[in-house]
Structures are given as structure tokens and as C-alpha cells.
Amino acid sequence: MRISEILPRYLDGVREVVDVSHPDVKLERQLRLPPAVGYRRQRLDEATGADLGAGSMLFCLLGADSPVHTDPDALVPLLRRAGPGTRAALLIGWPVEELPCHRLVGPLVAGQCQIREVSPLDRAAIRGVSSALVVERVDRLVPLRGYLIDARTPVEPVGSGPKAEPDDGDATELAALLRVVNEYQLADLVTRPVRRRLAELTDRVAVQDAELRELRHRLAGIESSAGFRLGSAVARGARAPGRALVDVPRELARVWRGRRSVRGTGSGSGDA
Template sequence: MRLHEIDEGLFDGVHEVVDVTHPEVTLGRHLRMPAHVLYRRASVAEPGGNLDEGVLVLLLTGPNPPAHTDPDTLAPLLRRLRPGARLLMLAGWPVADLPVHRLLDPLGAASCQVLAAVPLDRVAIRGVHAALLVQRVDTVVAPRPHLPGRTPQPDAGTAPPSVPLLRMANEYVLTDLTVRPVRRRLGELADRVADLDRQLAERDARLDEADRELRDCRARLAGHESTAGPLLGRLLLRGPRRAGAGLRRVLGRQRSPR
């Protein structure tokens, strides 16, 4: 999946994108922002302005500072988000290595919920493996399966965003993201096992056929051996010369095609 495809409603209601990635990192062009959306760069420590509803913050976190923001330093930025503000967090770790445990506490403490977590194509953005769409919420949204489309929106009928409830919701979404490659690998291995089973069944069938042919050959050989003794004895009684001629005729008939 490409970055701009993670959510059909990514820019619904968005009037400003605040890019707090490292100055040498250029990710804004991958967003395909509508023309009416204002784009500005800032720093994680000083994002500037009000991060209210209608603002989308762009962040790259990962294991390689300074290009990547350390997840342990995210808490101040997350606390500045106001209800309705969104954060598009790009992950520089391979999906299976995403440090879920380092993200859950700061997200929950700042009343932020992960609305979507999707893997990104390797060719989309070099070194970026996943995207997390986070929103500062007043109510908790029921997590949705990993399917393309519009993320669910908070509604007044859900529970208040207590830290434990947010942690469970975020853990569900992030864990599902990290185990997805394992499920895919298990599916590939299951397909491989099925293919090997098919090959083994075909090999066993060929071995059974070869065994039947071997038994037939042995049976024919036993039949030839059972008649060879008496036949040779009769030929020898005729004398060596006549026996040789008769034996050559018999062998010729046995070697000739039927």
C-alpha cells in the first residue's frame, strides 16, 4: 500500500499539514495533498501554532536518529495535540520489529488512539515500512480490521478515553500489524507443505508403479528359470552340435519382440 492510500478520508477536514520530520527528510510529496491544504515544516520540539482539529502532523520515527525521531521523545508532541488533531506516524522499523511497548504508554497518556496501522510497499518510500494514523480523541473508537477504506470516526456513544481502554485499543491495532507478516509467512509455509505433500504423493505413486513392474519382471524371470532346466536337458540329449543349434533358436525366439 502507498502512503496516500492508507485512508480514503485522510484529508477530510484537514486544512494544514505540519511536517516535523528531519530537515533532510522529504516526505510531503508522497502525501498527494489537496491544493487547499497548507503545508509547513517545523520541529518536533517546537511544532508551532495550535495543533487543533483540522491539523495533520507528519512524523517519522525509527531506530536511526537524527533522521528518525526516537519514540521515547514523542510524549511532549502528543500532549500538544488537541481533540480532533491527527498524527501520521511513519515507522522506520521493519513491521515485525515495531517497538509496540514503547508507543503504547505515550499514546495512551495523551489520549491518542491509533485509527489505522498499515504496512507500506518497499518501493513507496525508502526506509519507511509502516504508517500509523493517530488521532487525539475524546471517545474511543472500536478498532477495525486491516482493510483499505475510511477509518472509523469517534462517536458519542462510545466509552470515554481512559488510559487502560486506549492502551487496549492501540495494542490491538499495533499487535495486529506486527503479527501480520508472521501470518503471511505461516500461510506461505502451509502452501509449501501442501506442495511437498503433493510431490511426495506423486513420488509414492511412481514408486508403486516401479514396484509392480519389478514384481512382474521377477515373475517372468522365475517362469523362464523354471522351464530352462528341462529344456536344456532335452537339448543336451541330442548331442552337443544339435543342442547348440536348438539353444540358439530358443534364445532367438525369446529375444524377438512379441
């Protein structure tokens, strides 16, 4: 998939794309924006002082290769100032298999942003770029799409549909939900090539048993983690947001009981 195929899904109401990437990053042609959507470049520090809202989409290349790549932490002040509904298309300069999910999840949660879609990109499209995220500044959870939701499903704007979290707008609870949803989306991206490789090995006549066991162990470890389980519950609820009110607390209770059980067992072993 190419970034020009992803962006049109999220340009409703967007009047301009504001590119805050390093000046050496020149990707305007790759975006293939429609005539009704403008494009301008702006330094990150200048954009941080501007008033951005739902009519603007931010664009940036993230990674560890400074100064060409922007560090995710540098986006936090800009995301915090943006109004609800502001979206950002973020290109990822890390290889998928080496993606440091924590380097992305922390800044996104701090900026109160939810990943709307995460997609691998064609390697030949943009050199050194593995994938793309579309995130949105939210004040409550919004429906997911992409690999979690059928691509034909319309993207609902912020402010429509039932809320997936309590009406009191507890920022702490919203941050917790954003963390598990964003972690789940990124973990799903990382595990896709593992699943493909696992299927290839399984289908081969001469299977490399050691590699097969290693892949199964890696996949089971990710999918059994608390973050992945909670994110999966929220993702299921996102298809019908009202379900999240039931599924997330239930899964949270299961994870909590499991952790207490493990701690209790560990404590008992130490006493012995």
C-alpha cells in the first residue's frame, strides 16, 4: 500500500496538510493530494505555536536517523495544542520487525491521540519508510478501521456515535484506553509478518522445527500479553462501541486477577 492510497480516507473536512518534517524530507509528490486540499511546509517549532484544528492534517517522518527523522517525543507539544479532530499522517522510518512500539505509544498517549489506522507501505514507494500511521487527537475513543475494520466502513467523525468511555471524561481512564488501543494496533503490525512466516513454514513439506517453535513462542508471548488482550477487547468494542463498556472492564478484571495470582505464587515461592 502507498501513502497516497491511505490519506483519502481521512481527508474529509481537511483543508490543508501541514508538513513538519525535516527540510531535507521532500515527499509532497508522494501524497498526491486532491486540488481542494492545500499543502504547506512549516518548521515544527513554528507549527507548535499555531492553532491547528480538524481542518488541518499534520504530516511528519518519524524515526531514529536524526536530523532527517523526527523524534516522536518532539511531536508531543504540537499534538497537545491541536484541537480534537486534528489528524496526523506519520511515516515510520524504523523497519517493522525493529519497531520500538514504546517510542510511539508514549508520545501519542501524551498528546491524547488514537491510532486510526496502521499500514505497512510498499518498500519501493518511499526508500527507508516501512509503514504509516494515521492518528487523531481525540477526547473519547473513535472507531478503528484498516486491518481491524473493513475498508468500506465509513470513518465516523469525532463527536458522532456512542461514547466508549464514561461520561465524566476522566482523562486518566481515557489515557489508559488510548494506551491499550495504540499498543494493540502496533503489536498487530509487528505480528503480521510473523504470522505470514509461520504460515509459510507450516505449509512447507520440510518444516524447520526450531524456527517454527521460535515463531510460535514469539507470537504466543505477544498475544497473551496484558496490553494485547486489552487492546483486542477495545478493538472488538470499536466495531460496536457500546460493547466496549462491557468487554474492556471484563478483560481488565481478568488481567488483574491473573497478575495477582502470579504475584501471589511468586511470593509464596520466595517464602519457601
